[in-house]
Amino acid sequence: MANLETLVAARKSLKLSLEKSKALGFALEKAGPRLDEIHQRLPSLEAAVRPIRAQKEALAAVGGHIDRAVGPAAAVLKVFDAVHGLEKSLLSDPRSDLGGYLSVLKRLEEALRFLADNCQLAIQWLEDIVEYLEDNAVADDRYISNLKKSLKSLKELQSDDERARLDGGLLDAALVKLENEFRRLLTENSVPLPMSSAASSEQQPCIAPSPLPVTVIQKLQPILDRLTANGRLERCMSIYVDVRSANVKASLQPLNLDYLEISISEFNDVQSIEGYISDWGKHLEFAVKHLYEAEYRLCNDVFEKMGPDVWMECFSKTVAQAGILAFLQFGKTVTESKKDPIKLLKLLDIFASLNKLRLDFNRLFGGKACAEIQTLTRDLIKAVIEGACEIFWELLVQVELQRQTQPPPNGSVPGLVSFITNYCNRLLGDDYRPILTQVLVIHRSWKKEKFQERLLTEAVLNIIKALELNLESWFKMYGDTTLSNLFMMNNHWHFYKHLKGTKLGELLGDAWLREHEQYKEYYATIYLRESWAKLPALLSREGLILFSGGRATARDLVKKRLKAFNEAFDEMYKKQSNWVVSEKDLREKTCQMVVQAIVPVYRSYMQNYGPLVEQDASASKYAKYTVQALENMLSSLFQQKLVKHGSAKTRHSNGKLNNVVANQICSAPAVM
Template identity: 85%
Template sequence: MAGIENLVAARKSLKVSLDKSRALTFALEKAGPRLEEIHQRLPYLEAAVRPIRAQKEALVAVGGHIDRAVGPAAAVLKVFDAVHGLEKSLLSDPRTDLGSYLKVLKQLEEALRFLSDNCGLAIQWLEDIVEYLEENSVADDRYLSNLKKSLKSLRELQLDEERARLDGGLLEVALDKLEGELRRLLTENSVPLPMSSSTLEEQPCIAPSPLPVSVIQKIHLILERLTANDRLERCISIYVEARSSNVKASLLGLELDYLEISISEFNDVQSIEGHIGQWGKHLEFAVKHLFEAEYKLCSDVFEKIGPDVSMGCFAKLASQAGIITFLQFGMMVTESKKDPIKLLKLLDIFASLNKLRLDFNRLFGGSACLEIQNMTRDLIKAVIEGSCEIFWELLVQVELQRQMPPPTNGSVPRLVSFITDYCNRLLGDDYRPILTQVLVIHRSWRQEKFQERLLTDAILNIVKALELNLETWSKTYEDTTLSYIFMMNNHWHFYKHLKGTKLGDLLGDAWLREHEQYKEYYATIYLRETWGKLPTLLSREGLILFSGGRATARDLVKKRLKAFNEAFDDMFKKQSNWVVSDKDLREKTCQLAVQAIVPVYRSYMQNYGPLVEQDASASKYAKYTAQTLEKMLTSLFQQKLVKYASAKARHSNGKLNSVDVATNQFCSAPTVM
């Protein structure tokens, strides 16, 4: 019995142990996932308890750092919330109550300035606390990394379109509405002047202001706010668009279609001669009345911002309203084909611009009007240079022609005759006054010293250049005697053709006498070196000693006549192609040659001719009679008729105009011949 009881007890004990094992197994199986979860949460728990492990001083100080960082951030958030409270007022139409609208807008600007100034500060404080936490190991690295990323994003947002990010674009919308109101005020209150051709004769007075004072006052208020928000340039664009359109509308009645003509639409100035006359009147009216009024209005509207802004606005307005078109038309005239009328029309343009010189300087004299100044300057320069082109090209061409060969026949170069004739015309009463003024300006552009006698001094320089040309050309002749003819011709041309003329009076009697004396000098030296040498060949030496020996005397006469004939033929042949341009000088030169040879030859033949005339070969030695020599000599230096392409142009009335000649001369550089 005792054994059975022990077995039963053992059985129960084993069963209990088995149940406990099963329960333990079940508990272990159930605890496995929880242990895994605890294992995974251990790093987070470690990070959470890290501050407990930080130094005590760091834990104590962290609170103050956090408070300093959170304070500015909270203030920024409070103001940011206030900004949204202004939306309703700023989304309304400023036309209803402009004063109240501008007041609310100013509040928005102040709020945004606060946000702009303090957002960066708040971010800086937050960055400081992050840095503190990191240095003192008070926070987890991953947590700090996330904070840094967030702060970096905030910093980038602050730097990128700051205001739009802060107010959601409310300020931009409000400013756009103000621009719209500015445009409306300008457009609805700008009224074109009723213009017509008769308006030019009536010369109406300029109104005190093209805009009502009340409108200008409202514009001042709008400009103040828009300028404060960096929208001045857009304001100027709106103003220029509205007011320039008004000026254009005012000019429509003047029929300015001709200003749009291109240079390809006409061949010469004559075809638009009437338009050029109108151009001066229209330009004067536009400047003195329309642009003058706009200049004053710009000053009134932008006076508080500054004169530079006012002038800049007016410059843009004037350019868009038509002043550029006026100047372009004038420039087009300067670029047109040359003709006599063009010179006169260029002077008309110059006179118109000169009349408006003070107005242009006052209205368009500022740095903002640089484009208009440049175009005006270019036009004046083109007009003056176009008018002076022929005159200045005279000197240039004279100097250039110095490198060209002189006439092969020793005559007066066409350049010399042209220049002397044209200079006389320039000094005439018709051209001199206006041309003098033009030349004075032209000289000042070259920064040369001003001279009262600018025109005459310039012409004297041309004549001096001609004289230097003559000296240079004379040295290029291989035949020295031909150079004497050349110099004689030109000195006589100066004397005869300039004596009693404007140019001659300018050069003076002493200058003229000097050239007359040079003519005599070269005529004398020419005769001495040519025909003057021939009489020595008809020497009588030895002939009287052989009075008893006719044969010997005959041989000497034959020899001397042969030498004379050969020398005469050679000289005559060579000089038969030479030319003395002036008829009187030609006849006198021929007569001097006749006087140098014929009397000597006649006497010689009378005395010794019979010695050879009875000879079988008499014609070989007694080749010429005195009358034949005289006829041959008087036939020298005749101008040969050569057909040249005419460089002369005539008006419809048939009169030759020196300007036409000069124009043709300079279209293709004149030759010396």
């Protein structure tokens, strides 16, 4: 019995032990993952308790290091948050409250300067903490490694290229809005000058007192200050130049300045663009005195705080884009065109225009920023002076070269004579003489020579003397002496009539003029004597005393003499019907002189002896002309006629150069 109880007890004990073993095994199985987790957390727990294990002195000092680093870092974070608080204001339109916008932008700039200055300081303090933790084994190595990576990223953000990330690009966006506002203010307030239909010629246009309202300038200046402070001055200048130069171009557009782009190949000679050259002087004066002058003042007003170098550069670029270079280049193109006498007058016109604007050019374009304009202006003036002097001093040679050409076949005044007399008169006139003298003085000064007034007058006198020698040479070229006498009568009268009371006439003197008047009378007398004055002798009355029974003999004599007269008259009239007396007064006087030499004699003869043949069956053969018909024919002699030269028609005029003569002069080879 006792053994059985012992076995039962042992059985219970074993069963209980087995259950405990199962429970323990189950618990151990369940605790396995937790042990793994604890194992994994041990390094961090070890790092967490490391400060407790660190030396007491290191633990005591770390607090001060942390306090010193956290202060600047907290301040930086506070300012950074403030920057983002400005975002809404700075992304709005500046025009609604420009002053407020600029104020907010200035706060942003100050905040960014604070961040730029203090971020580096905060990073340095944080680096000190990391270094302290690392040196004193206060923190885990991996923790310190992560801190170092973060600090490296912060340092990279401090570089110049990355600094914009401090505000997320807010400053750039705000500056772009200011640039747009700068452009808007300029564009909306830049209005082309009002131009009347006659502003390009005689009348002056209505000029506004200021190119931009003062209130607009007062808005532009603070915008310019802020943009300049942020390194955008060049961008501002570019915007300004684009807007204002376009406005000047729009103001000039009614003047039709397309001719400024003309090239040498587009015109044959200066005569073809005379009108453009005249307009050029007026247009240049208008542009300089009104448009460029206004831009000069406006650049000074807007960019005054930036200094003279800045606003002068801005002005230079504005006028360069607005046409001043095109004006100067047109003048240079004229100087490079083919030489001819008319070109001299046009060069003097160009010089006069530039000289009139000399003070304006020196004041407006005198700065170093306008170096290109100065160079082009100097080159133009040099080319004008040298070209004008070259043509002037070659005039004598050109006149002499025409000596071998043939005189007019109709005995009229050669185009060269009428041109040269008129041309020299213009050179000596009040319009051109002062300009030509100034040009000659300047040209001589370049050669270190002194100009004397007599050089000009002597040159003109020598030209007229050469022209007189040309007349003598041409006089000898005519095969018909009667025509040569008519030719000399024509030209001597031309000299007298067209030079009396002129500047050239005063230079030549009264004695010279009277001499040519006397020569005219001399050659007129010879002309009449050698031609028409011979005809009345053919109407002789000898043998015509009528007796009874002698009528038939008288009729035969009258017929014979009328036939001889008619034949001589027809031949002479036919020959001289193509001759020309250029001046109307001389033509009328010459015709009257011829009429007086012939018609009275013919009238008397026909009254006395005409009846002898008028009843004859062949009366019309002998009484060929009535007195009135004869007078009409003689009175219509020497009329000017249009003659063809190539494809062009021209009239041999009294005082004006025709294209044919101009071409002859300019095409003559120059003597080197």
